[in-house]
Amino acid sequence: MDTLYSDVANYKKLLKQYIETQDEKSLYGAEQISKSFIKNKIPPEEIINLHIQALAELYPSLSEEMQHSMNFLLETMIAYGIAHQEFQALREKQLELKSEIGVAAGMQENLLATTKPIIEGLDIGVVSVPAHQMNGDYHHFIKGKDGSLGVAVADVVGKGVPAALCMSMIKYSMDSLPEESMSPKAILENLNRVVERNVDPSMFITMFYAQYLPSENKLRYSSAGHEPGFYYHKKEDRFEEIETKGLVLGVAADSNYHRYERFVQNGDMIIILTDGVTECRQGERFIETEEVLDVIKSYSHLSAQDMVDHVYKYFERMQNFELRDDFTLIILRKEV
Structure with a gap:
């Protein structure tokens, strides 16, 4: 004083x-x-x-x-x-909230962590980057005892902490299912009931689930209103949209999901993604789907992991290193 x-x-x-x-x-x-x-x-x-x-x-x-x-x-x-x-x-309150969200983002990353498996004869590449601290996209790999590979990609209509909580619920619901229930149709129908009972009606979750069977060179898949993926035919050098039907998770408890399947030839690729890839913008211009496929094709001489990494960097640069939406891209390529 x-x-x-x-x-x-x-x-x-x-x-x-x-x-x-x-x-x-x-x-x-x-x-x-x-x-x-x-x-x-x-x-x-x-x-x-x-x-x-x-x-x-x-x-x-x-x-x-x-x-x-x-x-x-x-x-x-x-x-x-x-x-x-x-x-x-x-x-001070904003800084405190930012700190708490940072802790929550770290917890989400640990809770939803998944390991890219090694599947004989299959080259796998994955990149998933949140636009903000909390990721509204989710991907998960499941390796079956029979050597099969399950791949889940989901997107919450909504962001932030609520989306992260939904994704955690989805992840642990999947982990609780027995392996005999891991077919695409069964996965989506089980998760749909979980979401319908436990998630606020204002939030919806889209999901694409694929199951690759190396012994049969076969891909089985189902979709719950998710962004359509693409299939690349190596011999014909062309991309084909993977057409599926199915309501987003949580709309109706008794929704049925159709299982599709196709044979996978040597060199063919399965591209699974979220709308953060197909809805990239350059300024106010939305890119065309053909541009995404052209970029993927331009890096197709690389390994699947290098391919997705280069595709991400390409669109990151296009958006001046400011993602407008979560970006998730998975490529599966049958090795020759």
């Missing part, structure tokens, strides 16, 4: 000195005092009031107009001080 009183006295002295000489020394002294005011949490209106009192003592005959102008400044700073305190309180 003694230091504060000393600063007040010095302020009056420095003010008089500056008015008379306008020297740099007095300005430097004022800067040091301002640091002390900050340390002692002196609000701006009290500093203005101190200034007014100092002027009144130094210049008793100060004009009435000048006194009114200083009083006006004092009232302005009182309002400013209140607004500044509210802003600081809001900023």
Whole structure:
């Protein structure tokens, strides 16, 4: 407190000195005092009031107009001080929330972590990058005892913490299913009932589930309203949209999902993705699906993992390194 009183006295002295000489020394002294005011949490209106009192003592005959102008400044700073305190309180809450979301994002990453399996004769590439801290996309690999590979890709219509909670529920629901229930049709019908019972009606989840059977060179798959994937025919050098039908998860508890299947030839590719890939934008221009496929094809001489990494970097650059939506791309290629 003694230091504060000393600063007040010095302020009056420095003010008089500056008015008379306008020297740099007095300005430097004022800067040091301002640091002390900050340390002692002196609000701006009290500093203005101190200034007014100092002027009144130094210049008793100060004009009435000048006194009114200083009083006006004092009232302005009182309002400013209140607004500044509210802003600081809001900023502290935002920082606290940001920290909590950061912790939640880390937990989500651990909870939803999945390992890319090694399947003989199949080259696998995967990239999944959130647009923000929390990922609204989900992907999961399941390796069956018979050597089969299950691949799930889902997207929550909604972002942030609620989406992350939904994805965690989906993941653990899948983990609880016995292996004999891991066919695409059974997976989606089971998850649909879970979502319908436990997720708010305003939130929907799309999912594509595929099961690759190496012993039969066969791909089985079903979709719940998810972004259509693509199939690349190596011999014909062409892409084909993977057409499927099925309601998004959670709309109706008794929804049925059709199982599709196709044979996979050597060199063919299965492309599974979310709309964060097909709805990339360059400025205000939405890219065409053909452009996505052209980019994938341009890197098809690489391994599947290098392919998806290069495709992601391409569209990341296109969007000036600011993703507008979560980006998930999986490529499965049958090795020759």
